[in-house]
Amino acid sequence: MARPMRRRSIVPGLAGLAALGFGVSHWSGPAYAVKGSWEGAPTTLKDGQYDSVLKGLEPAVSLPPITFKREGLALSVEDGRLNADYQTKFDADKTFQLRVNDEQDWRAGLSTADASLRVRGHGPSLDNLFWEASQSGSAEGVGDVQLDFNSNKEYNLTVAQERLGELLGAKLAARFRATNDGVTGRFDAHRELPGHAALGYSVENPVGVYDLARSAHVGELAVPVAGGKAGLKLVHENSVQGYHGSYTRDVSGGNADVRVSYKNDALGYNVSYARSLGDVLPVDAGVHVGVDDAGVYGKLSAHRSVSQDLGADYEARARYELGGDDGPELAHSLKLSNKLGYAQLLHGSSGSPRLRVGYEFDA
Structure with missing residues (x-):
């Protein structure tokens, strides 16, 4: 032996x-990466407590593959x-x-x-x-x-037929998968409608479950409406019915997005608007505001080059929970960075100001 x-x-x-x-x-x-970072209260520097700062800024080297x-x-x-x-x-x-x-x-x-x-x-x-x-x-x-x-x-056998045929103008497709735990199958039907609208339907059973009532039935309709795109989805799975609606459209240089859902006797919605502000401000900026079933929210971000190698980034976030006992949640940050390192100041309503410094470069 x-x-x-x-x-x-x-x-x-x-x-x-x-x-x-x-x-x-x-x-x-490739070159290897060298980096280090520290985060703490700004008072740490004021009080001369440099030990933790220098400890955090000790370089961590990521060795390259050779x-x-x-x-x-x-x-x-x-x-x-x-x-x-x-x-x-x-x-x-x-x-x-x-x-x-x-x-x-x-x-x-x-x-x-x-x-x-x-x-x-x-x-x-x-x-x-x-x-x-x-x-x-x-x-x-x-x-x-x-x-x-x-x-x-263990085995997995998959059979797919993407062009099963046509029925009443709808294109049919099917996919079946057999495993040690059982068989699952999915059947799809898709049809293009006049006016660039589309209608789709699919049914798929869970692996090893052959009760049609527990299968997932999904019907979808997409229709162009008033310069935007509207969608409606009906989902029936495990004897539970769900409805999802959406509408998106470009408005005043931005994108408006409306989404509504209803499942398990609960109504959910999210209405938002996002737009770049680079055409009206002298910086690269953008705004995103909205309201959903939990509250109102917003985000503002901006970037500007301070010099050839130095850039500044600012971000502010806000959210207010409807019906809550707490006030609005506010957070903002300012970051200065170049090719070698960065310094970032963070502050929010839920905590004291934090300072984050670090560096990263390839050698």
């Missing part, structure tokens, strides 16, 4: 290959781990791939245009071996077929 492979036996081998790769290839990884390649062999370092990869093609349409790392984890794969087999394990032992395979194709009169299965005896 062969002796088990030890961890120290694979590391020198990979290191030797790395030395070979260093001599014949080149650095192909890769060396030659003739199908690749050596790389990712997240502090050494990997050896090998890839080759044969018979014109088959590809073989293998990866081994310094922890003896490995994975291999063989693939063609319509099939694949992937295997992974640890060391020379086959005790923890796992594989998964897939096969796809098209069957005449049936549709597109996809089969996935693995060593845990």
Whole structure:
């Protein structure tokens, strides 16, 4: 019986290959990122408590992946781990791939245009071996077929027919999926109506549940109205009826959006308007206001270049809950930033002012 492979036996081998790769290839990884940040009360600086600030600003270095390649062999370092990869093609349409790392984890794969087999394990032992395979194709009169299965005896068979035919001017499509837990199917019908309107209907049962009353029935209607687009959706699922309506339209350079829903005896709505203010203000700004079933809300954001390398960003948010005991929630922030770092002041009605400073650059 062969002796088990030890961890120290694979590391020198990979290191030797790395030395070979260093001599014949080149650095192909991106620059590494250096960053640090601190957040706290502005009084921290006023009181001279710099220890926590400097501690937070200690650099955290995100090491880049380093890769060396030659003739199908690749050596790389990712997240502090050494990997050896090998890839080759044969018979014109088959590809073989293998990866081994310094922890003896490995994975291999063989693939063609319509099939694949992937295997992974640890060391020379086959005790923890796992594989998964897939096969796809098209069957005449049936549709597109996809089969996935693995060593845990789990399978997933999907049959899709996007062009099932037409009935009363509606285009029909169907999709069926069989798994270890049962079968699910979805049937779709879609029809274009005069005036750029569209009508759709679908029904889909949960996996392994064959009670039509528990299936999801969805009917949709989209109609152009008064320069905008109106939509109505009816959903019947698990014997519960739901209604959803929407209307969107461009108004005065912005977008108006109205949404209404009714489900489980609860009415929900959201009416909002969003617009860029760059055409009326000397800064890149935008506003978003609205009202929903919980309250009134709004957001204002703006950006301006202070100098060639320095930019300023401001954002204010407000929300008022209807029927609540608390007053309006207000929050705003001002941020100055350049290519190396940033300083941001945050303040809201729910807390004291906070200062956030940091830096990030690629080296």
